[in-house]
Amino acid sequence: MQLDTILQGDCVKILKSLPDKSIDLIFADPPYFMQTEGELLRVSGEKFSGVSDKWDKFESLKHYDEFCKAWLTECQRVLKDCGSIWVIGSFQNIFRLGYIMQDLGFWIINDVIWAKPNPVPNFKGTRFCNAHETLIWCAKNKNSKYTFNYKTMKFLNNDKQERSVWNIGICIGNERLKDESGKKVHSTQKPEALLEKVILSSTKTGDIVLDPFFGTGTSGAVAKKFGRHFIGIEQNESYIKSAKRRISQINVVQNDISNGNLESKPPRVSLSELQRAGLLESKQKLYDKHKNFICTLADNDKVTDGQDELSIHKMAAKHLNKSNHNGWSYFFIQKDKTLISLDSLRYKYRDSL
Amino acid sequence: MQLDTILQGDCVKILKSLPDKSIDLIFADPPYFMQTEGELLRVSGEKFSGVSDKWDKFESLKHYDEFCKAWLTECQRVLKDCGSIWVIGSFQNIFRLGYIMQDLGFWIINDVIWAKPNPVPNFKGTRFCNAHETLIWCAKNKNSKYTFNYKTMKFLNNDKQERSVWNIGICIGNERLKDESGKKVHSTQKPEALLEKVILSSTKTGDIVLDPFFGTGTSGAVAKKFGRHFIGIEQNESYIKSAKRRISQINVVQNDISNGNLESKPPRVSLSELQRAGLLESKQKLYDKHKNFICTLADNDKVTDGQDELSIHKMAAKHLNKSNHNGWSYFFIQKDKTLISLDSLRYKYRDSL
DNA sequence: CATTGATATGAATCCTACG
DNA sequence: ACGTAGGATTCATATCAAT
Numbered sequence: 001m002q003l004d005t006i007l008q009g010d011c012v013k014i015l016k017s018l019p020d021k022s023i024d025l026i027f028a029d030p031p032y033f034m035q036t037e038g039e040l041l042r043v044s045g046e047k048f049s050g051v052s053d054k055w056d057k058f059e060s061l062k063h064y065d066e067f068c069k070a071w072l073t074e075c076q077r078v079l080k081d082c083g084s085i086w087v088i089g090s091f092q093n094i095f096r097l098g099y100i101m102q103d104l105g106f107w108i109i110n111d112v113i114w115a116k117p118n119p120v121p122n123f124k125g126t127r128f129c130n131a132h133e134t135l136i137w138c139a140k141n142k143n144s145k146y147t148f149n150y151k152t153m154k155f156l157n158n159d160k161q162e163r164s165v166w167n168i169g170i171c172i173g174n175e176r177l178k179d180e181s182g183k184k185v186h187s188t189q190k191p192e193a194l195l196e197k198v199i200l201s202s203t204k205t206g207d208i209v210l211d212p213f214f215g216t217g218t219s220g221a222v223a224k225k226f227g228r229h230f231i232g233i234e235q236n237e238s239y240i241k242s243a244k245r246r247i248s249q250i251n252v253v254q255n256d257i258s259n260g261n262l263e264s265k266p267p268r269v270s271l272s273e274l275q276r277a278g279l280l281e282s283k284q285k286l287y288d289k290h291k292n293f294i295c296t297l298a299d300n301d302k303v304t305d306g307q308d309e310l311s312i313h314k315m316a317a318k319h320l321n322k323s324n325h326n327g328w329s330y331f332f333i334q335k336d337k338t339l340i341s342l343d344s345l346r347y348k349y350r351d352s353l
Numbered sequence: 354m355q356l357d358t359i360l361q362g363d364c365v366k367i368l369k370s371l372p373d374k375s376i377d378l379i380f381a382d383p384p385y386f387m388q389t390e391g392e393l394l395r396v397s398g399e400k401f402s403g404v405s406d407k408w409d410k411f412e413s414l415k416h417y418d419e420f421c422k423a424w425l426t427e428c429q430r431v432l433k434d435c436g437s438i439w440v441i442g443s444f445q446n447i448f449r450l451g452y453i454m455q456d457l458g459f460w461i462i463n464d465v466i467w468a469k470p471n472p473v474p475n476f477k478g479t480r481f482c483n484a485h486e487t488l489i490w491c492a493k494n495k496n497s498k499y500t501f502n503y504k505t506m507k508f509l510n511n512d513k514q515e516r517s518v519w520n521i522g523i524c525i526g527n528e529r530l531k532d533e534s535g536k537k538v539h540s541t542q543k544p545e546a547l548l549e550k551v552i553l554s555s556t557k558t559g560d561i562v563l564d565p566f567f568g569t570g571t572s573g574a575v576a577k578k579f580g581r582h583f584i585g586i587e588q589n590e591s592y593i594k595s596a597k598r599r600i601s602q603i604n605v606v607q608n609d610i611s612n613g614n615l616e617s618k619p620p621r622v623s624l625s626e627l628q629r630a631g632l633l634e635s636k637q638k639l640y641d642k643h644k645n646f647i648c649t650l651a652d653n654d655k656v657t658d659g660q661d662e663l664s665i666h667k668m669a670a671k672h673l674n675k676s677n678h679n680g681w682s683y684f685f686i687q688k689d690k691t692l693i694s695l696d697s698l699r700y701k702y703r704d705s706l
Numbered sequence: 707c708a709t710t711g712a713t714a715t716g717a718a719t720c721c722t723a724c725g
Numbered sequence: 726a727c728g729t730a731g732g733a734t735t736c737a738t739a740t741c742a743a744t
Contacts, residue, residue: 061455091464091489095455098448102414108719110481111444113466115518122514125503127490128463128554131516134487136444142719150478150734161475161735163484165468165518201481268723268731301731313732322398326732388719395715396734404717445719469716474735477720482736486717523716526739541717 003208004224006232006240011212012067014233015074023078023231024147024207026085027198027219029190030068032093064093068100071212076104076140078210084109084146086198087136088190094134106138109146113165114194118172137202146202151262153201162201168193177216177242185242186216195222203228205259217243224250226258267353269346271301271312277352279345286312286331291339294319294331303331312342356561357577359585359593364565365420367586368427376431376584377500377560379438380551380572382543383424384409385446386417396476403473404540408589417446421453424565429457429493431563437462437499439551440489441543447487459491462499466518467547471525490555499555504615506554515554521546530569530595538595539569548575556581558612570596577603579611620706622699624654624665630705632698639665639684640692647672647684656684665695 001022007014075085085106087097102108112135119131139146153162171191179185195218203209205227211219214232216239223230224247234240256262274280275297284297295305295315302309310318312327320330328346332339354375360367387409393401411417428438438459440450455461465488472484492499506515524544532538548571556562558580564572567585569592576583577600587593609615627633628650637650648658648668655662663671665680673683681699685692 091451091461094464095448095451095489098444099452102448108444110483111447111487112481113468113485113518115466115468119516125501125507125514127501128465128506129514129516130463132466132518134464136448145722148480153481154478161478161482163472163482163736165466165485265733270731311731313730317398320398323400324394324398324732326734328732385717386719387717390719393718393720394734397713399714401715401718401720409717443717443719445717469737471716471737473716473718474737475718475720476734478734479720480718483718522738525716525737529716537716 001231003229003231004220006214006217006220006234006243008234008237008240010235011233012070012074015071015078015212018074018078018210018231020077021080021083022208023210024080024083025199025203025209025228026075026079026083027195027209027211028071028075028085028087029188029211029213029215030071030087030089030093030097031213032090032188061096065096065100068093068097069104072097072100072104072106075210075212076106079140081140082145082147083140084202085138085140086202087138088114088133089136090130090133094136098136101136101138105141107140107142107144109137109139109148110164111136115165115167116170117167118169135198147204147207149201149204149260149263152257152260153197155262156200156257162197166194166197168197171218177246179238186239189216190218192218192222192225195219196226199223199226199228200257214243215239217247220247221250225253227252227254266350269349271297271303272299274342274345274349277349279349280333284333286342287334287339288319288330289332289339291332291334354584356582356584357573359567359570359573359587359596361587361590361593363588364586365423365427368424368431368565371427371431371563371584373430374433374436375561376563377433377436378552378556378562378581379428379432379436380548380562380564381424381428381438381440382541382564382566382568383421383440383442383446383450384411384566385443385541386411386414387443387445393476401473401476402540406540414449418449418453421446421450422457425450425453425457425459428563428565429459432493434493435498435500436493437555438491438493439555440491441467441486442489443483443486447489451489454489454491458494460493460495460497462490462492462501463517464489468518468520469523470520471522488551500557500560502554502557502613502616505610505613506550508615509553509610515550519547519550521550524571530599532591539592542569543571545571545575545578548572549579552576552579552581553610567596568592570600573600574603578606580605580607619703622702624650624656625652627695627698627702630702632702633686637686639695640687641672641683642685642692644685644687644692 089097114133116131119129122129168191171189176189177185199222208229209219209223210231212233214234217232220230220232285293286295287293295303298304298309303312303315312331316325316327316330328343331342387404395401442450467486469484472482475482521544524542529542530538552575561582562572562576563584565586567587570585573583573585638646639648641647648656651657651662656665656668665684669678669680669683681696684695
């Protein structure tokens with residue numbers, strides 16, 4: 001399977017040619033089912049060129065359902081067991097997509113709202129200005145594992161956990177691809193900022209990102225930027241030409257964020273290791289933060305309060321009357337009458353490795 | 354049909370007892386069918402009490418679909434031709450609802466995102482914090498008219514057109530209904546601010562609002578507040594008791610916003626009316642803002658430029674080479690060498706009525 | 707009474723490595 | 726594959742106690 005390439009042709013046909021369980025992430029921006037009839041005019045009277053490309057006409061809901069069932073079925077097949085899929089749509093088609101995906105056994109992890117601070121206004125005052133699109137993020141099935149770079153996303157969000165509503169401007173300015181005559185190449189080019197969140201949150205370095213509706217290749221450009229591989233599927237030759245030129249100009253970035261370094265988990269440390277390293281004594285007395293004596297170190301990485309021999313976590317939970325608690329942060333030793341948390345001893349030990 | 358009442362019993366059965374085309378607005382907050390397993394612990398180690406109610410249990414997605422098809426079918430039947438329906442859900446169920454509604458022929462006007470500034474965080478760091486719910490707003494069918502108080506919503510949004518993403522906090526504090534022991538009465542009580550937007554945007558004074566999943570009656574409380582009628586359907590007796598007490602304490606507000614006064618449209622004025630009132634002369638010469646002579650008043654509320662006899666709007670568009678333009682603001686007459694717009698003449702005429 | 711800090715809680719498909 | 730146990734994980738707001 002060739003990587004970092006655009007395959008030209010019918011989406012479903014090409015999907016069928018890809019091997020089982022070969023893809024880490026799929027991003028799909030399928031044609032919308034926009035049932036606009038007649039011309040939509042700006043208040044000033046100029047024609048508004050919305051979505052009117054040939055590929056956007058489908059005869060009926062059912063026809064659209066069949067089409068989506070076909071490509072989504074193939075997507076599920078080519079996805080690795082640990083892979084996941086993002087699909088983006090608007091109210092015209094997103095309920096078709098979500099319903100079909102659930103029926104196929106995809107397991108929804110999140111639906112994410114792309115909220116646009118600068119949407120196209122509703123010219124006629126006939127409804128609320130449609131200022132968002134919806135993404136559905138699914139694991140291959142209910143029990144499959146998936147990549148989620150939680151800490152990376154938290155770091156990128158001012159150290160608060162990232163939420164399901166993303167404020168991102170629509171694709172305009174230099175980022176928007178134009179042809180020689182200044183006309184936009186693609187009617188629904190997605191902003192790279194959107195794809196950055198998608199790819200950084202749900203892939204690892206070197207992963208393969210498949211986009212069955214490649215268009216002008218935003219997903220490919222962002223994949224390359226962050227050191228992921230991409231495979232695009234697209235019928236339209238002029239889109240492919242634009243995408244190739246665009247992707248060739250991308251510079252790869254290498255940093256803690258794109259490399260997933262923020263996700264690395266420190267090695268596990270046991271109480272007996274700390275004891276062997278001289279950081280804990282045999283039968284070490286353990287206190288809570290108020291200097292109340294709670295328990296003493298026992299063998300087998302456990303502690304005892306005279307009644308029970310438990311892990312530090314279970315012991316902390318017992319004394320808090322809770323179901324669970326982190327013992328590393330709950331317990332302290334006393335040295336020269338000052339408290340030192342087990343957690344800080346653990347950090348010290350890790351640093352010494 | 355009795356108004357401002359809560360009907361106790363099975364949702365579908367009671368819906369079937371309501372007459373055809375009798376309801377102006379439906380607000381439906383059905384069970385979400387959250388498929389949770391086991392218990393979820395907070396970071397602090399305590400149990401999180403989410404939705405564990407019996408009413409949210411279904412055997413399977415298929416059973417859930419059947420249930421929704423049943424109540425949505427009845428909703429469509431009882432809705433007036435000019436009525437509309439709001440449905441709220443989360444990713445667990447909203448795609449089922451939207452799909453079924455489209456299949457039933459409901460016509461989606463908007464999907465609206467209720468974005469929560471204060472959602473329950475994701476305790477385990479396993480996905481994006483789910484910080485929104487989705488509302489689907491539908492007309493009865495593709496060609497039916499519906500009420501949308503555009504100007505009211507614009508006024509309430511700092512004079513900018515209201516969008517499809519609403520930032521509203523979850524229902525907490527004094528607004529949240531509690532029982533004698535301080536426990537929340539309903540696990541999913543909606544904030545009144547949400548219902549205020551729903552009802553103010555899509556109903557008129559005196560309209561009938563039906564809520565097939567009344568719960569503790571947020572929709573009824575807001576309907577009463579703004580001078581609308583309500584009909585609630587609810588099985589749970591303790592919810593009904595709370596709702597009744599709550600609604601009895603509501604004070605009705607009467608103002609330009611709730612009465613829809615902002616929506617009133619000025620009467621149409623024709624060119625011949627202006628002529629009869631003496632504001633325009635026969636064969637009045639019309640100029641653009643640069644004092645270029647464009648056309649003269651003809652009969653039948655039209656104007657002629659020597660070639661075509663058109664409405665003022667089509668004539669303005671012709672001279673601007675556009676598809677459409679507002680002629681009232683484009684054309685002027687000259688009086689004592691100063692320009693007077695047709696629009697100002699129209700305002701003058703309206704004032705004289 | 708004002709301010710500060712601790713605690714409670716809200717529609718949730720909420721762990722994972724190791725044996 | 727499955728069970729077990731280690732141990733990592735939270736944001737905004739309301740309320741109430743303490744200063």
